[in-house]
Amino acid sequence: MSLQLGEIAPDFTLDSTEGKIHFHEYAGDHWVVFFSHPKDFTPVCTTELGAFARRKNEFETRNTRLLGLSVDSVEDHKRWSRDVEDVGGTAINYPLLADPDLEVAKLYGMFHPKADPKVTVRSVFIIDPNKKVRLTLTYPPSAGRNIDEILRVLDSLQLTEGRKLTTPVDWKPGDDAIIAPSVSDEDAKTLHPGGWKTLKSYLRLVPAPKN
Template sequence: MTIRLGQIAPDFNVETTKGPMSFHQWAGDAWVFFFSHPADFTPVCTTEMGRTAQLAEEFAARNVKPLGLSTDSVAEHLKWIDDVNDTQSCDLQFPIVADEDHKIAELYEMIHPGESETAAVRSVFIIDPDKKVRLTMTYPMAVGRNFDEILRAIDALQTADANSCALPADWEKGDEVIIPPSITNEQAKEMFPQGWDELRPYLRLTKI
């Protein structure tokens, strides 16, 4: 199946490094950063797992739960975590899914035959508390993810939801936001009493 933005993220039951998991139940009312990696004990994946662990407080501050996945076993994951902690100077506490039969990787289309027939590429799914898929990214096996962008994207989604606004290119926290064209000027006066800079009738910038 093709997973599209706005749809409910498929639920699953699986073994993880933190024990059995029912995905939707585990997610609860948090956002989820669900990401796959090709294999344990590989260099790029090790840096990504370490970076996720190093950013634990940043994810927690955003009410985000990280969840990793590869097609290795729980036993392999647990051995690898020791290596990740040692080489990346971190304390990896988030769960990693063991997807040895590839069922979840196939459900989420994480296996791209042009890259590998059995290993997952570097997929990212940002899932909101309603279990809806809000953002997807896919990186090739040889290129590690940009975690600044992952955090920025989460900030953007949460800001847009909280303020009924849109975000311009390269937006970062504190920058101006866009009042969407679907909001009339009369509605905008109530929603954005601070006013706005109207560059065009369809391009209204404001601070929040």
């Protein structure tokens, strides 16, 4: 099974390093970055989880909670957290789910047996406060993720939410946004009284809202 954009992220209950997690309850009215890593005590995962821990406050300022998952036990997660802190300077400071039976991994499509029959791949889901899946990324076990890119897409999703805007290639906060093609020039005058720059009839750039 693989989740598609716009679907409700399935609810579940699993043990974690911070006790039992009921996912929808944990999410509440926050955005959630939910990610899987293949296995504890492995090199790439150690660097990744430390990076998420170091930058947790950047997600919190975006009303976003972090949630990790792997096939290992809570006891292993807690022992491994010491290594994560030694390597990255910050211990794991968000819940890390234990999914030894691959229950949630299979529910979310994090388990790709042709890639590796024993562990999860590196999946990332951005889930909005309505519990809808807004982004999916899948990396192979051999490639570490880019935290900047996850934050960049999160910023784009939050900026464009309900605004009839999109963001162009390599967009980052502060750059111009694009007026959605579904918005006529007449309606755009009301939405953007300061005007816009037309590159093509279907490509109109406008300063991104400040908040």
